[in-house]
Amino acid sequence: MLRHSFGIFMHSSRLILGLSSGSKVYAMKITNIMTMVHNTANSIIRDVAVSSSIIEFNDHSLAIVDTGMTGNPELAAALDELGYRSCDFKLLINTHLHCDHIGGNSLFKNARILISRKEYHYQLHFERALQDSNDPLAVLASFGRKVGEQDHNLAHDLKRLAEQFPLDSSLGIESQLEYFENNPALPAGISLIPAAGHSIDSHAVCLQGRSRRALAAGDALYHRSLWRQNSVPGINYDEQMFKQNAGKLAEFKGVILPGHDYPFDNNSGKYMENSSFIL
Numbered sequence: 445m446l447r448h449s450f451g452i453f454m455h456s457s458r459l460i461l462g463l464s465s466g467s468k469v470y471a472m473k474i475t476n477i478m479t480m481v482h483n484t485a486n487s488i489i490r491d492v493a494v495s496s497s498i499i500e501f502n503d504h505s506l507a508i509v510d511t512g513m514t515g516n517p518e519l520a521a522a523l524d525e526l527g528y529r530s531c532d533f534k535l536l537i538n539t540h541l542h543c544d545h546i547g548g549n550s551l552f553k554n555a556r557i558l559i560s561r562k563e564y565h566y567q568l569h570f571e572r573a574l575q576d577s578n579d580p581l582a583v584l585a586s587f588g589r590k591v592g593e594q595d596h597n598l599a600h601d602l603k604r605l606a607e608q609f610p611l612d613s614s615l616g617i618e619s620q621l622e623y624f625e626n627n628p629a630l631p632a633g634i635s636l637i638p639a640a641g642h643s644i645d646s647h648a649v650c651l652q653g654r655s656r657r658a659l660a661a662g663d664a665l666y667h668r669s670l671w672r673q674n675s676v677p678g679i680n681y682d683e684q685m686f687k688q689n690a691g692k693l694a695e696f697k698g699v700i701l702p703g704h705d706y707p708f709d710n711n712s713g714k715y716m717e718n719s720s721f722i723l
Contacts (some may be wrong), residue, residue, distance in 0.1 A: 653723020
């Protein structure tokens with residue numbers, strides 16, 4: 445199995461590299477999982493692939509970045525197929541708090557869940573405004589979204605998502621939550637990059653391995669190329685900020701794991717041949 449072969453690779457190669465006095469970088473294995481929801485009329489999430497990134501460290505401890513859509517059985521099935529158990533994961537990082545990226549959080553009952561407090565409070569306020577309003581288009585406009593009458597269907601789809609998948613029902617239990625603002629302890633090789641725009645406090649997760657780097661970008665860079673086009677009105681918290689930060693992330697030298705696209709090597713410009721790879 446992949447996990448077993450990684451262990452042999454680690455043992456035989458002694459994959460430890462000192463970068464500076466007192467610091468070390470270890471190899472890690474990254475496995476990308478793409479899941480999607482089919483049986484819904486909601487155009488925002490229907491048949492939209494969502495990326496989750498498993499990180500296996502040299503001691504075989506496990507972390508995951510983003511967990512797909514609520515109620516989607518594909519993530520649990522993929523973990524099982526790969527030989528992972530959700531109860532073994534000790535760390536979960538949510539790049540942002542939209543329902544299609546936190547939906548599988550409840551599977552990881554033994555994991556610390558790292559989120560933005562700023563985003564948490566904003567998303568609660570935004571969802572409740574949608575839930576309580578009969579005019580979701582007006583709610584979007586009141587939150588600064590650039591929308592018009594042509595975006596009526598989008599606004600109602602967002603309202604339905606807020607009603608069907610409220611934040612607190614998907615995020616995880618309170619004792620699991622830790623906030624970026626409190627500088628939570630992170631494993632060696634992991635750092636957070638603020639990249640607001642798609643949401644009020646989106647973060648990308650930088651993964652520094654022994655020989656190369658990867659960036660789990662979430663929706664701060666949701667697709668390899670689509671971020672260069674005009675976004676769906678109302679989707680981004682701040683369109684200009686989104687474009688600026690996506691442009692910066694797109695210059696990353698290493699493997700990029702977008703929120704809604706397959707991993708690609710930004711040095712060669714090619715998609716990764718395998719969903720699992722060593723850093």
